[in-house]
Amino acid sequence: MIAEARADFPPYDLLDGWTLRAADKTHRLERLYHQTQAKSWDPRAVLDELVARHGGVHMPDDKREAIGHVFSVILWGELAAWNIAADLAGSLPDVDAKMAATAQAFDEARHFTVFRDYFERARIPLPPLNPFGRRVLVRILETESVLEKLYGMQLLVENLALAIFKRVAESRIEPVLSDLLEYVERDEARHVALGVMYLPKLLARATPLERAHNWAFNMELFLLTVGGGELLDPHFTALGIDHRELGATAQRLHTQVLKQMAEDSGLPPGQHLRGAYGLTRRQQQWMLDFLHPATPLSPRLQVARRAVTRATHQVASWMS
Secondary structure, three states: OHHHHHHOOOOHHHHOOHHHHHOOOOOHHHHHHHHHHHOOOOHHHHHHHHHHHHOOOOOOHHHHHHHHHHHHHHHHHHHHHHHHHHHHHHHOOOHHHHHHHHHHHHHHHHHHHHHHHHHHHHOOOOOOOOHHHHHHHHHHHHOOOHHHHHHHHHHHHHHHHHHHHHHHHHHOOOHHHHHHHHHHHHHHHHHHHHHHHHHHHHHHHOOHHHHHHHHHHHHHHHHHHHHHHHHHHHHHHHOOOOHHHHHHHHHHHHHHHHHHHHHHOOOOOOOOOOOOOOOOHHHHHHHHHHHOOOOOOOHHHHHHHHHHHHHHHHHHHHHO
């Protein structure tokens, strides 16, 4: 395998049409790379400045355990995203996509470092990653499909991270963390853009079997995130974060991404990109009302809801 890789190097096909593509003003993927360079920030300098501005890190004692559980998922998600972006930089076939993935790897390394340093300064220990969250990240890390890797990370994990960042930042639980998340959010928006711009191209190249496998893969990830959310629910409550609103935010972000992908592909309004999955509005509303009801559930649904909670914790115990 190594000998074959050396025999194929350098890949001269990467130069085909490069001059023409470089002159194309609509070539937005390449611009993601340059935007990352232009908007890069020093994690140590930013964290030092925020700590000085707010007179230190002041996490309320009654929030420390909950914030540790939530950000255990975030911290290890950033490390996984760093590794996945590096993988994509090596495996994506187009130069502009390679550049965007390389830029994302740079961002994710910064995020992992700054979150690690923040929690060290805050003296908040991070517990082990919950089994559902770990399974999501490991599945994306291990898949050999570029389509599945990009779809799972850019459209699922990054969207969930953005939703959590928005809710935690707005809560002002701890001022340094809230201000720090504003920097991270701006970077994450570019990462979602990589998926929006490049996934339609991968889906167009994919065979029906590959698209079906991608759908099944992402449905597995979706169910795992629901289980992970169930385990984090008491911690969101402790932080004063409305889990229903958090779920609605994640759903809105995913719907916006699918809509943008369809528009970028020239599809008429209301038509979805073939191979791109998503819940309908009715399904989304049912999920919110069942998992995070705004009004009391019917007796039958209460029984079902308790059964889901018990099953989730039992499965988590098995997975651990």
